[in-house]
Amino acid sequence: MKARASTGRTIAAHAVLLAYTLIALFPVFVIVINSFKSRKAIFADPLGLPLPGSFDLVGYRTVLHQGDFFLYFQNSLIVTVASLFCVLLFGAMAAFALSEYRFRGNTLMGLYLALGIMIPIRLGTVAILEMMVASGLVNTLTALILVYTAQGLPLAIFILAEFMKSVSDDLKNAGRIDGLSEYRIFFSLVLPLVRPAMATVAVFTMIPIWNDLWFPLILAPAEDTKTVTLGAQVFIGQFVTNWNAVLAALSLAIVPVLVLYLIFSRQLIRGITAGAVK
Amino acid sequence: MASRKPVRWHIAVFLAPAVLVYTALMIVPLFGTLAQSLMNHDATGARIFVGLRNFATLFGDAVWSDAFWNALGNNTWFFVIHMLVQNPIGIALAAILSTPRLRMAGFYRTAIFIPTILSFVIVGFVWKLILSPIWGIAPGMLDAVGLKFLFAPWLGKEEYALTALALVSVWQFVGIPMMLIYAALLSIPDGVIEAAEMDGITGWSQFWRIKLPLILPSVGIISILTFVGNFNAFDLIYVAQGALAGPDFSTDILGTFLYRTFFGFQLQLGDPYMGSAIATAMFGIILIGVCIYLFGIQTRLRRYQF
Numbered sequence: 001m002k003a004r005a006s007t008g009r010t011i012a013a014h015a016v017l018l019a020y021t022l023i024a025l026f027p028v029f030v031i032v033i034n035s036f037k038s039r040k041a042i043f044a045d046p047l048g049l050p051l052p053g054s055f056d057l058v059g060y061r062t063v064l065h066q067g068d069f070f071l072y073f074q075n076s077l078i079v080t081v082a083s084l085f086c087v088l089l090f091g092a093m094a095a096f097a098l099s100e101y102r103f104r105g106n107t108l109m110g111l112y113l114a115l116g117i118m119i120p121i122r123l124g125t126v127a128i129l130e131m132m133v134a135s136g137l138v139n140t141l142t143a144l145i146l147v148y149t150a151q152g153l154p155l156a157i158f159i160l161a162e163f164m165k166s167v168s169d170d171l172k173n174a175g176r177i178d179g180l181s182e183y184r185i186f187f188s189l190v191l192p193l194v195r196p197a198m199a200t201v202a203v204f205t206m207i208p209i210w211n212d213l214w215f216p217l218i219l220a221p222a223e224d225t226k227t228v229t230l231g232a233q234v235f236i237g238q239f240v241t242n243w244n245a246v247l248a249a250l251s252l253a254i255v256p257v258l259v260l261y262l263i264f265s266r267q268l269i270r271g272i273t274a275g276a277v278k
Numbered sequence: 279m280a281s282r283k284p285v286r287w288h289i290a291v292f293l294a295p296a297v298l299v300y301t302a303l304m305i306v307p308l309f310g311t312l313a314q315s316l317m318n319h320d321a322t323g324a325r326i327f328v329g330l331r332n333f334a335t336l337f338g339d340a341v342w343s344d345a346f347w348n349a350l351g352n353n354t355w356f357f358v359i360h361m362l363v364q365n366p367i368g369i370a371l372a373a374i375l376s377t378p379r380l381r382m383a384g385f386y387r388t389a390i391f392i393p394t395i396l397s398f399v400i401v402g403f404v405w406k407l408i409l410s411p412i413w414g415i416a417p418g419m420l421d422a423v424g425l426k427f428l429f430a431p432w433l434g435k436e437e438y439a440l441t442a443l444a445l446v447s448v449w450q451f452v453g454i455p456m457m458l459i460y461a462a463l464l465s466i467p468d469g470v471i472e473a474a475e476m477d478g479i480t481g482w483s484q485f486w487r488i489k490l491p492l493i494l495p496s497v498g499i500i501s502i503l504t505f506v507g508n509f510n511a512f513d514l515i516y517v518a519q520g521a522l523a524g525p526d527f528s529t530d531i532l533g534t535f536l537y538r539t540f541f542g543f544q545l546q547l548g549d550p551y552m553g554s555a556i557a558t559a560m561f562g563i564i565l566i567g568v569c570i571y572l573f574g575i576q577t578r579l580r581r582y583q584f
Contacts, residue, residue: 097288097293
């Protein structure tokens with residue numbers, strides 16, 4: 001009796017999740033299948049799979065001849081990975097200081113750093129641009145990395161501090177009794193324990209950086225510092241009516257972030273399960 | 279006890295890198311913007327201090343205030359839809375995903391999160407295609423199940439466009455509450471769940487009575503993240519409807535209003551001073567929401583240390 005109820009529940013769970021998965025993936029599916037079809041087939045049968053009669057790579061040929069997409073990928077990758085590294089390291093350090101130690105100004109510092117969650121960094125764009133011009137960092141990837149690090153830090157600190165509060169005090173005190181320095185306690189005791197939170201923060205930090213259109217457009221629009229999102233947007237602007245090319249460009253813009261996400265998502269699974277096994 | 283210790287340098291070392299980068303690139307430019315909202319230019323174009331006159335214009339002059347209240351109202355509706363649709367769906371998906379021994383949970387979680395990783399450029403373009411009455415995947419699909427009469431060019435109708443875009447945004451971001459709640463649910467110790475099962479509390483009643491109270495701090499976090507995200511939103515409206523947030527400003531939210539004012543559009547020149555005033559107003563709105571959360575909600579939530 002009990003077994004049957006739980007089987008029914010499992011089937012219901014799969015039905016719900018499968019239905020939602022279809023909703024989530026359907027638009028991506030539409031872009032990708034149509035990018036492999038001829039122009040006529042795109043309009044005649046938008047949901048048809050690319051079959052021998054309708055299969056056509058003309059969109060991809062246009063994209064590869066027009067834009068330097070490999071360079072764009074490389075730029076996006078450098079910016080994303082470097083910013084992510086800085087956000088995670090600096091963010092975890094600050095979160096540890098805030099959640100672990102009682103010191104004068106702790107609450108104030110926490111509020112000061114949390115301020116950045118609520119303010120879009122874009123509000124300061126003009127001042128940032130002036131600063132980058134003055135320091136000669138315009139049209140460099142360094143400018144983007146600095147801005148994205150500042151953008152990602154507040155949320156990272158907020159979430160990580162929230163998680164670090166639930167790390168057992170006994171464990172840290174045991175470490176202190178064993179004579180570990182505060183740095184060792186942070187790097188070898190606390191950091192591994194908040195890995196699931198780190199993976200979560202990594203995914204949340206990475207996505208807006210990869211997808212950002214605003215700062216690449218303003219701070220680094222030069223041809224050799226273009227990110228892939230900016231490249232795709234410029235491309236859509238130029239090829240509005242060439243649907244093959246636009247769909248192919250969009251497919252190409254999806255692939256790298258998808259791969260990056262799939263790699264991280266395995267870390268995420270490992271991190272989450274490691275956190276759950278106590 | 280702490281006060282008797284010597285200076286604890288490690289605290290400064292832990293805080294320094296984050297505080298430096300954050301201050302230089304976020305706080306300093308922001309204060310530049312706030313200061314600018316109190317400035318305007320005189321007849322010769324020189325920058326002068328005008329006090330709160332920009333705000334008097336923004337709230338009092340009908341040309342500005344109509345647009346401002348319209349944007350604020352739309353933005354509130356945008357937020358309400360996210361709270362009513364996105365977060366409950368996210369929590370429900372996380373609860374189902376965390377069913378013990380559920381096969382393919384990793385696959386579902388990965389797949390449902392995929393829209394969140396897509397850029398607005400892609401999301402805006404693809405939903406315009408799907409909802410388009412001309413190319414028409416949506417009308418075709420509704421036709422296939424005999425519901426064609428339900429179709430309307432949603433993005434082109436004043437009364438539907440904002441709701442349609444809010445739902446597209448929900449579609450894109452439902453993965454975020456799902457992931458945060460899922461991580462919180464997994465961090466509930468097995469002992470608590472086992473004890474509940476011993477007492478005969480299983481299934482939905484276990485979720486409502488045991489798990490939900492334990493994950494309330496995470497629910498609080500996703501609510502405030504949704505609030506901040508929605509009142510900063512800009513990109514989706516911009517890529518789908520353009521800076522004019524059509525039809526007839528029915529999808530105009532604070533972000534697009536700020537953008538138009540700050541950088542100008544078509545024949546209107548950009549006005550950095552009024553733009554700064556709008557940015558400051560947005561800052562105020564968000565500050566109020568965050569204070570309500572921090573002092574009214576967060577302090578009342580009970581936190582459990584496992």
